[in-house]
Amino acid sequence: MRLDDCTSLFPKLPGAMPVWHGIVNEKDLRELCEQILQSGGKLVALWGSDETGRDGHYALHVGLVSAPGMLVLTLPVDHEKPHFPDLSDIFPAADRMQRAVADMLGLYPSGSGNHRKWLRHAAWPGNVHPLRKSFDIATHFPIGEDNYPFVAVTGHGVHEIAVGPVHAGTIEPGHFRFSVVGERVLKLEERLGYKHKGIEKRFEDMTLQQGAKLAGRISGDTTVGYAWAYAQAVESITCTTPPPRALWLRALFLELERMLNHLGDLGYLGNDAALAFGFAQFWILKEDLLRMNGELFGHRYLMDIIIPGGVACNLDNAGLLRIAETLRHIEHETAILKGIYDEHAGMQDRFLTTGHVASDLAAKLGLTGLAGRASGQAWDARAQFPCVPYDQLDVYMVTHRNGDVAARVTMRFEEIAESIRLIRQILKQLPAGELLSPVGEAIEGNMGIGWVEGWRGEILVALHAGKDNRINRLHPHDPSWQNWPVLEHAIMGNIVPDFPLINKSFNLSYCGVDL
Amino acid sequence: MYQIIRQILRTGIKTEAPPQPEDALRNEVQQISAQILHHVGRALAIRHVDAGSCNGCELEIHCLNNAYYNIERLGIHFVASPRHADMLLVTGPVSRHMEIALKRTYDATPDPKLVVALGDCGCDGGIFGESYASCGKIANVIPVDVIVPGCPPTPTAILQGILTAVSSCKTPQVLTSGLHNSKPSGSS
Numbered sequence: 293m294r295l296d297d298c299t300s301l302f303p304k305l306p307g308a309m310p311v312w313h314g315i316v317n318e319k320d321l322r323e324l325c326e327q328i329l330q331s332g333g334k335l336v337a338l339w340g341s342d343e344t345g346r347d348g349h350y351a352l353h354v355g356l357v358s359a360p361g362m363l364v365l366t367l368p369v370d371h372e373k374p375h376f377p378d379l380s381d382i383f384p385a386a387d388r389m390q391r392a393v394a395d396m397l398g399l400y401p402s403g404s405g406n407h408r409k410w411l412r413h414a415a416w417p418g419n420v421h422p423l424r425k426s427f428d429i430a431t432h433f434p435i436g437e438d439n440y441p442f443v444a445v446t447g448h449g450v451h452e453i454a455v456g457p458v459h460a461g462t463i464e465p466g467h468f469r470f471s472v473v474g475e476r477v478l479k480l481e482e483r484l485g486y487k488h489k490g491i492e493k494r495f496e497d498m499t500l501q502q503g504a505k506l507a508g509r510i511s512g513d514t515t516v517g518y519a520w521a522y523a524q525a526v527e528s529i530t531c532t533t534p535p536p537r538a539l540w541l542r543a544l545f546l547e548l549e550r551m552l553n554h555l556g557d558l559g560y561l562g563n564d565a566a567l568a569f570g571f572a573q574f575w576i577l578k579e580d581l582l583r584m585n586g587e588l589f590g591h592r593y594l595m596d597i598i599i600p601g602g603v604a605c606n607l608d609n610a611g612l613l614r615i616a617e618t619l620r621h622i623e624h625e626t627a628i629l630k631g632i633y634d635e636h637a638g639m640q641d642r643f644l645t646t647g648h649v650a651s652d653l654a655a656k657l658g659l660t661g662l663a664g665r666a667s668g669q670a671w672d673a674r675a676q677f678p679c680v681p682y683d684q685l686d687v688y689m690v691t692h693r694n695g696d697v698a699a700r701v702t703m704r705f706e707e708i709a710e711s712i713r714l715i716r717q718i719l720k721q722l723p724a725g726e727l728l729s730p731v732g733e734a735i736e737g738n739m740g741i742g743w744v745e746g747w748r749g750e751i752l753v754a755l756h757a758g759k760d761n762r763i764n765r766l767h768p769h770d771p772s773w774q775n776w777p778v779l780e781h782a783i784m785g786n787i788v789p790d791f792p793l794i795n796k797s798f799n800l801s802y803c804g805v806d807l
Numbered sequence: 808m809y810q811i812i813r814q815i816l817r818t819g820i821k822t823e824a825p826p827q828p829e830d831a832l833r834n835e836v837q838q839i840s841a842q843i844l845h846h847v848g849r850a851l852a853i854r855h856v857d858a859g860s861c862n863g864c865e866l867e868i869h870c871l872n873n874a875y876y877n878i879e880r881l882g883i884h885f886v887a888s889p890r891h892a893d894m895l896l897v898t899g900p901v902s903r904h905m906e907i908a909l910k911r912t913y914d915a916t917p918d919p920k921l922v923v924a925l926g927d928c929g930c931d932g933g934i935f936g937e938s939y940a941s942c943g944k945i946a947n948v949i950p951v952d953v954i955v956p957g958c959p960p961t962p963t964a965i966l967q968g969i970l971t972a973v974s975s976c977k978t979p980q981v982l983t984s985g986l987h988n989s990k991p992s993g994s995s
């Protein structure tokens with residue numbers, strides 16, 4: 293099957309984003325993946341579902357993006373021989389996603405050399421698959437043995453440093469195993485899944501309305517991104533179009549969320565390079581923005597204000613002025629701080645060449661989002677596949693090629709500047725009118741896709757509709773899936789004390805992938 | 808250097824007055840004597856443990872260190888090891904994959920110790936509840952002194968919870984057992 297034919301052969305899903313969905317066999321799946329790779333495209337997400345109640349088989353779904361938009365391919369998987377072709381030789385990023393599908397659904401990649409578990413630790417046995425429909429969410433197993441087979445590095449003078457799951461700072465739990473010689477890191481192996489709390493299973497049987505609240509809590513720092521992607525998915529399966537004002541406000545919230553996270557990260561990056569002044573300054577600006585959010589929209593992080601069909605809050609003229617004034621202040625201060633960061637020899641010494649990811653490695657491993665753009669991977673759904681209102685804002689995509697901590701710092705400064713520009717445009721052009729459209733009925737068995745460029749990278753929400761406007765299956769995909777494995781490469785050859793700095797420059801989500 | 812000093816002077820002092828303790832936040836009978844609290848309250852070392860949150864609660868914990876809340880001027884600081892801590896500040900529902908790590912962290916914290924559970928998830932399991940993968944609220948796994956509801960609770964609410972835990976209860980209650988020996992309910 294030819295990739296070029298897909299957009300004419302497969303139906304385009306209703307909704308804001310260009311997404312085509314087709315059912316394929318094993319051969320076509322691999323061929324199309326190869327063509328996507330050759331055409332410069334990439335893997336966005338891979339997930340499975342249990343369709344045995346409906347048509348007697350399981351299904352594997354793969355979300356791929358290339359120039360025309362997103363292609364979602366569904367492969368029926370036999371319930372007696374639940375295997376699918378390994379895709380990790382084409383897209384290395386597929387490896388952990390496939391292992392998660394094996395843990396959660398019992399569908400196995402044939403031909404893959406990596407059969408280690410991923411999301412499962414010791415809370416349930418290996419022959420139990422929580423996302424199968426026959427599994428009851430309340431089932432309780434005694435904690436067993438984890439016995440995760442870490443890769444051992446041997447050689448003269450090699451020793452291991454094991455860190456976590458409880459880390460030294462206020463960060464999320466995960467385990468990092470460094471193999472080092474002296475101070476230099478030979479290899480880092482990550483073990484995640486500590487925060488797995490059954491989110492995907494929890495979604496099943498929620499109503500489309502109830503799901504919005506949970507979607508906003510998949511990764512709290514990206515609550516707007518997820519809430520918008522979830523709303524898009526619901527609006528896609530129910531053929532709902534939110535009013536223009538709601539869409540413009542959503543973009544305002546998404547850009548505010550980007551600014552919040554970038555400001556916070558710039559502060560911590562200063563702190564991790566021993567410039568506490570940077571933390572103090574940026575976190576004042578972040579707090580100013582948080583307080584503005586709280587006053588204007590009732591929540592400092594904007595949780596629960598994007599809902600299916602529209603938004604749950606409005607903005608009046610006084611609010612417009614308040615935002616404009618806050619932005620003016622942040623723009624002014626950030627410019628001063630950028631000058632200080634750029635001129636500070638000690639900081640630049642820590643930032644430059646540290647945690648380097650070359651462009652070709654980034655392309656091969658599928659490094660995405662902000663970190664990808666810092667390594668020459670020019671993908672930004674706001675610029676390339678703009679939905680309303682981005683189609684009228686002419687988003688400037690920031691990219692760099694150096695791929696080190698310094699590049700990821702610069703990305704953040706420049707993206708803050710662009711978000712400020714976008715918000716000003718939004719405030720100027722914000723259309724009047726309704727905030728909410730009534731949400732239609734979902735047809736059982738249909739799939740809806742939400743796809744939003746969050747501050748970290750692209751968020752995908754795949755929603756499979758059940759009976760009576762309920763969720764049959766929901767898979768949220770965080771860009772951290774792609775980027776965590778690249779962090780293992782970024783640290784190689786660096787010294788252990790630079791790990792916190794490199795890690796912070798990626799700032800990946802743990803809960804977003806542990807689910 | 809000149810630029811940095813100029814910026815510091817331009818910024819001025821942002822720090823605001825801290826909130827007062829609130830007895831309504833207490834979860835259990837007070838388990839540390841008033842005398843110890845008196846000392847701890849002046850130099851409190853906190854170990855934060857994320858036991859399975861959505862990371863929203865962590866965002867607000869970070870804010871405690873910003874210049875507005877400036878938690879360190881109250882003698883409160885975050886430490887890298889439970890062995891250095893007087894208090895555990897725990898978020899999440901407790902995922903079952905973090906259950907053992909949380910218990911071990913609790914055991915590694917020297918007595919007498921305090922536990923503050925953060926967020927709706929920490930207080931009652933929140934939206935994630937109890938399931939094959941989640942133990943629900945923190946008190947299902949380790950004893951909890953003070954709970955701070957909210958999703959996420961604001962930095963002021965968190966600070967109030969911390970200050971409540973280190974202040975003496977205004978309505979004295981009888982200690983039923985020793986320090987945190989009570990068996991947590993519903994833990995597996």
Ligand code: SF4
Pocket residue numbers: 509512859860861862863864898899900925926927928929933934957958959960
């Ligand atoms: S209380 Fe809210 S913010 Fe905190 S972990 Fe739970 S869902 Fe996240």
